[in-house]
Amino acid sequence: MDKASKNTMGFFDYLKNILSIFQFKKTIRLGLYGPVNAGKSSLANRISLDWLGEEMSAVSKIPHETREIKVKEKVRINSNGKELDFNLIDTPGIATKIDFEDFLKYKMSKKEAKRRAKEATQGVIEAIKWLENVDCVLVVLDSTENPYDQVNVTIIGNLAARDIPVLIVANKVDLRRANVKRVESAFPQYKVIGVSALKGKNMEGFYKELFDIVR
Amino acid sequence: MLRLQFIPYTEIASLTSENKISKVLRIAKNNRIILLEGKFSPEEEALLIERTMSSINRRFKGIEICSVGDYSKEDWVNKIKKSLAKMLLGVNASGMTIIGPASIVKEIKRDPDKIELLTKNMR
Ligand SMILES: Nc1nc2c(ncn2[C@@H]2O[C@H](COP(=O)(O)OP(=O)(O)O)[C@@H](O)[C@H]2O)c(=O)[nH]1
Numbered sequence: 044m045d046k047a048s049k050n051t052m053g054f055f056d057y058l059k060n061i062l063s064i065f066q067f068k069k070t071i072r073l074g075l076y077g078p079v080n081a082g083k084s085s086l087a088n089r090i091s092l093d094w095l096g097e098e099m100s101a102v103s104k105i106p107h108e109t110r111e112i113k114v115k116e117k118v119r120i121n122s123n124g125k126e127l128d129f130n131l132i133d134t135p136g137i138a139t140k141i142d143f144e145d146f147l148k149y150k151m152s153k154k155e156a157k158r159r160a161k162e163a164t165q166g167v168i169e170a171i172k173w174l175e176n177v178d179c180v181l182v183v184l185d186s187t188e189n190p191y192d193q194v195n196v197t198i199i200g201n202l203a204a205r206d207i208p209v210l211i212v213a214n215k216v217d218l219r220r221a222n223v224k225r226v227e228s229a230f231p232q233y234k235v236i237g238v239s240a241l242k243g244k245n246m247e248g249f250y251k252e253l254f255d256i257v258r
Numbered sequence: 259m260l261r262l263q264f265i266p267y268t269e270i271a272s273l274t275s276e277n278k279i280s281k282v283l284r285i286a287k288n289n290r291i292i293l294l295e296g297k298f299s300p301e302e303e304a305l306l307i308e309r310t311m312s313s314i315n316r317r318f319k320g321i322e323i324c325s326v327g328d329y330s331k332e333d334w335v336n337k338i339k340k341s342l343a344k345m346l347l348g349v350n351a352s353g354m355t356i357i358g359p360a361s362i363v364k365e366i367k368r369d370p371d372k373i374e375l376l377t378k379n380m381r
């Protein structure tokens with residue numbers, strides 16, 4: 044090999060190295076999707092709390108508490124000696140129905156309930172639009188609920204069609220009625236991890252799986 | 259009374275996604291359960307949800323949707339599916355999508371016998 048081509052080789056190797064560093068440092072846009080009240084905001088808070096020491100979203104038993112997208116930037120996570128940067132994107136989730144009367148149970152005026160319902164519909168539309176802006180998705184499900192009832196097949200199908208990696212989080216394993224197996228059998232082609240966002244249970248396992256799917 | 263509307267593939271095959279979705283939504287807003295031969299693409303399904311959200315009001319509370327043959331082992335859709343399989347003989351049920359107005363599906367969930375009643379009437 045002559046000197047010139049040797050130099051070029053060296054130069055390319057050098058370039059490749061630099062590029063791979065940039066790639067490693069690239070921030071991964073992690074979207075949290077799933078049905079209303081599954082615990083998306085609780086999980087976003089847990090992750091943010093674990094790595095930044097502060098929460099990011101309001102949590103409530105009232106459905107559709109999150110009615111707009113919330114982003115927490117540059118959340119640096121370590122797992123198994125690896126380090127990755129994420130932008131956490133907490134979404135309102137995707138629903139196909141919203142009934143303002145459901146809000147009336149929570150001591151809300153009719154006017155307030157209607158306003159919330161209207162905002163919730165906008166929130167879902169926004170969540171769908173944001174599907175275009177994520178690199179990786181956590182589909183958060185309530186493991187005490189029947190997974191077949193949850194309208195997430197749609198988003199999962201949508202993501203699969205675009206080769207976006209998906210991790211299914213079976214949340215609320217602290218509750219006795221939790222059934223992670225049932226979630227697993229509903230989505231056999233996906234990785235499912237059971238956690239409790241509220242109690243911080245099995246978060247190590249969660250981070251490990253997360254790193255596995257973004258790899 | 260529950261009302262069903264069957265949409266054969268030939269009726270929507272030539273429509274644009276936008277038109278397909280308007281058609282389906284129009285029927286759902288009319289309080290009918292739609293049996294659609296065929297499936298929406300993921301993009302169409304996302305669009306359907308968007309359009310559903312923009313049409314929600316006091317009377318229309320949204321939809322429930324399920325593709326037959328997917329993750330429907332234990333839910334209301336399975337009940338409909340089973341009854342319909344009998345009813346719609348000659349139609350390949352495994353490539354079907356069922357879309358129901360949310361308020362009606364809620365009623366069915368509360369009282370699944372309604373489906374049986376419906377299929378009896380249809381026979
Ligand atoms: N027991 C239990 N409750 C949870 C857990 N995660 C969330 N919740 C509760 O579920 C409700 C909805 O949570 P939220 O995070 O607002 O759900 P989101 O609508 O998906 O964002 C709240 O009352 C939370 O306290 C969990 O791991 N265990």
Ligand SMILES: [Mg+2]
Pocket residue numbers: 083084085100101108109134135
């Ligand atoms: Mg939330």
